[in-house]
Every structure is written in structure tokens, then in C-alpha cells.
Amino acid sequence: MKVKIYRGTKEIGGTCVELTADNGKVLWVDLGAPLDNTNPNVDYAQNKLDALLISHPHQDHFGLMEKVGTTVPIFIGELSLDLINATKIFRAIPQLNGNFKTIKPWESFTIADTFRVKPFLTDHSTPEAFAFLIEADDKRIFYSGDFRATGRKNIVYKKQIENPSENIDLLLIEGTMVERTNHLYSTEDSVEEAIYNTIKAQTNLSFVISSAQNIDRLISVFRACKRTQKYLVIDVYSAWILEMVRKQSKNIPAIEWEEIKVYDHPSQLEKIKDPSFDDFRNRIKPQRVGNSVFSNPSDYVYFVRCPNEKLIDKLRGKGTINIIYSQWEGYLLEEHKNFCTDNLNALKKDSDISFQTIHTSGHATVPDLMKFAKAINSKKIVPIHTAFPEQFKKEFEKQGFSNITLWEDGKEYSL
Ligand SMILES: [Zn+2]
Ligand SMILES: [Zn+2]
Known part of the structure; x- marks a missing residue:
């Protein structure tokens, strides 16, 4: 399997990951809108794909979703669809139109006869956010999505730590909170x-x-x-x-x-x-x-x-x-x-x-990220959804992680 991060190795926003199986099938995970205008180039959103998987209804994860057209299957939670449409109703703009396939937490499914996917509910600042375990070509990828350990659903974080997904080859983990603090209100x-x-x-x-x-x-x-x-x-x-x-x-x-x-x-x-x-x-x-x-x-x-x-x-x-x-x-x-x-x-x-x-973040603090990464015990860890990848690597290495790899946007890597 080959993996490419179109956007997200050095920024929060515009997250899009491409997985290409040995049989040529292409799955994208998230197709977010960039959150700032330093790099408006989103030409990759016109590329060919077989299916799109959306982790949660935040702009930086679904914002360019409609660019894939109305025939490519889009796998997304039912509540996520409802929440995206809610915004459209109150802005008086047309409802979503697409080939949507709704997914449920913990219910595995197969995409394009190739990718086996299991969605896990995460604790995040939207009521339905998923992490994904994705298997193809005997490789296993864990995509963390956005998550924290300190919200009202922190039981799902604890469960993932106690009973983690095993034999993971690649962990793509968010790193929003590197260089951000949550010290005043932590939960x-x-x-x-x-x-x-x-x-x-x-x-x-x-x-x-x-x-x-x-x-x-x-x-x-x-x-x-x-x-x-x-x-x-x-x-x-x-x-x-x-x-x-x-x-x-x-x-x-x-x-x-x-x-x-x-x-x-x-x-x-x-x-x-x-x-x-x-x-x-x-x-x-x-x-x-x-x-x-x-x-x-x-x-x-x-x-x-x-x-x-x-x-x-x-x-x-x-x-x-x-x-x-x-x-x-x-x-x-x-x-x-x-x-x-x-x-x-x-x-x-x-x-x-x-x-x-008075606020606490929807994202995990660095110690919570480390606890999570330790539990998942992946062969390779690549940070995504962070503005400070170098700092992420440094902090993790200080705590004994030796498997952090930094990737470039738009470059393909073999697993
Ligand atoms: Zn989010
Ligand atoms: Zn996000």
C-alpha cells in the first residue's frame, strides 16, 4: 500500500490523506478546507479516487468534500451529515448532494472491495468524530482523527488506551496542541x-x-x-x-x-x-x-x-x-x-x-497524545494536523519514542 498526505504534515487545516492499494484502488481520508490562506492551492481535490472517508464534520476535515462530485462514494457518519446540512439550512444554501454511505461507530465495513475500515468514536468538540483503523494489502493504518482525553466522552479515549488496536504499521496522529497550552481549564x-x-x-x-x-x-x-x-x-x-x-x-x-x-x-x-x-x-x-x-x-x-x-x-x-x-x-x-x-x-x-x-481545547495535550501513541504501539508514527511537526518529533523523542517520521505534503510513501 502507498500513502500520501496531500495536506496536513505542517498545518492544521486542509487535511487529506490518500491510500493507494496494490490493486490500484484509491481511498481518501478526509478532504478538509485549509484554515488560512497562506497556501490556497487545492488542485489535488480534482484527482481521481474510488472513495472518500470523512472523520468528522469540521471544515478542516470535510470542507472540500463536495469537490469529488456526486458519484464517488463518501463514507460519513449520519449525524455528521445532519450537522453539515444544519449549517446549510440556516445559511439558506442548498443541502449536500453526493453519493453518501453512512457509517456507525465500531461497525466495520469494506470500501471498494479493498479497504477494511473500522471507525472508532473519539472524544472531540463535535458530538460525532471518528478515528479509523484501515487495513489493506496486509498492512494496518490507524488514523487518529481529532481527539482529546478530557471531554465528556473521555471513556472512548480510556477504552482505546486499555484495549488498543494492535499490529499497527502506521499511526497518523494529530498534533494540534504542540505549542499550545490548556493550563487554565484542562477538562x-x-x-x-x-x-x-x-x-x-x-x-x-x-x-x-x-x-x-x-x-x-x-x-x-x-x-x-x-x-x-x-x-x-x-x-x-x-x-x-x-x-x-x-x-x-x-x-x-x-x-x-x-x-x-x-x-x-x-x-x-x-x-x-x-x-x-x-x-x-x-x-x-x-x-x-x-x-x-x-x-x-x-x-x-x-x-x-x-x-x-x-x-x-x-x-x-x-x-x-x-x-x-x-x-x-x-x-x-x-x-x-x-x-x-x-x-x-x-x-x-x-x-x-x-x-x-473559559475554554478547554477539543484536542489532546502532548502527554495525552504520547499515552495514546504508546498504547497503539505502531511501527511508524507520522504526525499530521500540526503546525509544529519538528517540535512534535523532538518532544516525543525526549520521552523515548524512536519511531517518529516526518513526511512532506504531496509525497508518496510505501508501507
Ligand atoms: Zn475537529
Ligand atoms: Zn481538525
């Missing part, structure tokens, strides 16, 4: 605790800024609200995300629960006016909170991606407004700017606002 539980401590004393509304698709975080906020008897306000988009996740797991809050309120933003309601959303619309109706939030704002915590300025203005003069920034701090910097960066940076300086960051 999802510590995030919950810190949010609890902030909101219990609130005299006005608190906003928690995070991704609606980070269900671990939504649950942390929900639990903090329950402990302080606050209502958790979500927008219509987040309510739809909860619906999608509840289809797979009843272990998460439902929109009908009395602690949940839905902020009925007219432009979001407009996106779901189609009759196919009738049932959902009817079910969020009793939960809708709208402007009543302003009469008693200290009873509410609003989980949202971007705090609306008009809303903030209505809250002024009623006590300090908390903004709990609960996602990667990089999004506040110019180089990773998004639609809310300027807004948030302005609010940071606002005297009516107390701005604090």
Missing part, C-alpha cells in the same frame, strides 16, 4: 465549574460564546444553569442542532425541557418556514422567550455564536453583562478572523461588560 468539567462560578453571581445576562455544534460545551453550560437555576437560552439554529443530536443520543438536553428557552430570531425562523419543519417549529413555540429576557436578565444565560449589539444595548444599565468567551482564542486574532471577531474585540473593551475566557 470539560473544569469549564462547567468556572461557568457555574461566574453565572451564580450574575446581576445581568451572561452570554456564552461558543459553537452550537460543540455539544460538550452546551451541556457544560446547561449543567451550570441547572445548578444555579438559570434558564439556558439558545437560538433557533442551536435548537435544531440539539434535535439532530437527539436523533442519535437521548443523553442530551431536549428543546422541550423547562430549563431551555429559544430566542426566536426572525431571520432564523425565516430559514425554516418550509412545511417540513412544521413539527420542529411547533415544538419550539412554547419555549420561545424573545424580549421577555430583558425584564429579568439575571435569570438567563444566552449560548450564542455572536452577541447581538442591539441586545447588549437593551441590557445596559442593569448591572455588569458577562461575556464568557468559550472557544479557541485564535478566533479573536486577525489571522483567523471570522464574522464576529471585530464585534467581540470591541466588547472586550466595553466598560459595561466583564469579558472572560
